[in-house]
Amino acid sequence: MRYALPLLASALLFSTSAFARHLGGGGQATSGLKDGSSLTGLCSGDPQNTGGRWRNWCKDIDDELMAPAPNCKVGNGREVSAGKGSDGSFCDVLREEILADGNEKNNYLGFGEACPPDKLKEILNDQTKFELFTKQLMAVLTIQESEWNPHSTSNMGAKGLMQLDRKSVSGYGQCCGACKTLGHTGNISSDNDDNMKCGTAIAMYWMVSDKTMGNGSGNKGSKGIARYFQPFRRIDRANRRWMMAKTKNYCENRIDLDSNDTTVGGSTTGH
DSSP, rough: OOOOOOOHHHHTOOOOOTTSSSOOOOOSSSTTSSTTTTSSSSSOOOGGGGGGTTHHHHHHHHHHHHHOOOOOOOTTTOOOOOOOSSSSEEEEEEEHHHHHOOOTTTTTTTTTTTTTTHHHHHHHHHHHHHHHHHHHHHHHHHHHTTTTTTTOBOOSBBBBBTTHHHHHHHHGGTTTTHHHHHHHHTTTTTTTHHHHHHHHHHHHHHHHHSSSSSSSHHHHHHHGGTTTOOOGOOOHHHHHHHHHHHHHHHHHHHHHHHOOOTTTTTTTTTT
């Protein structure tokens, strides 16, 4: 989304660092993917998504979620590595963090906003379902950022499916090969697979590092996904509510079906 803020206020609120981008979100809400909380546009197996142009990019999300967790540290984040209880994948490291420190009082580290808590407890105890749930978080974020339009460019220069910029992704090279490649080549808008993988890795790193889904305002005060991606910040409440409604719908009405659907990826991850 674009915000018409006065220049000074914008500079104060969105001050950038080596690991945070300028404002992204160039989607113009023209695709119909942002109409209501339907499952359209998600990485799910329901009929309206089987022919979606985004299906191959959903595989990129899967690849990054199930890649071995990197041993790395970015900026003032903490070092991320696979724990003893994890299968070693990036996604399962996050699952183990929520199982270890999440509870009803902290709304399961904020993830209870994206999925009804009772259902989330069930999902947390099933690796395949948690992978599917996390994949939808990345999908709704991509819809909000670009509406799955690889040519989307924000008025601040963020580009591609996940609205990245070359300067900021370079800082994540040690955690993600795709980020390293994009930082070197600068092909942010033309290398769609690496754009998707890099954006997913950035979101995953900060969720694991900060032990929260995402909250806060501005680059300095934000945690989790909100460290890099504006739609998870408090200033973007309306879009955040829309994203959460979409993932809740998925948790309640589709995840059980997808967990047994080999075409979605849930039962092909080796779990």
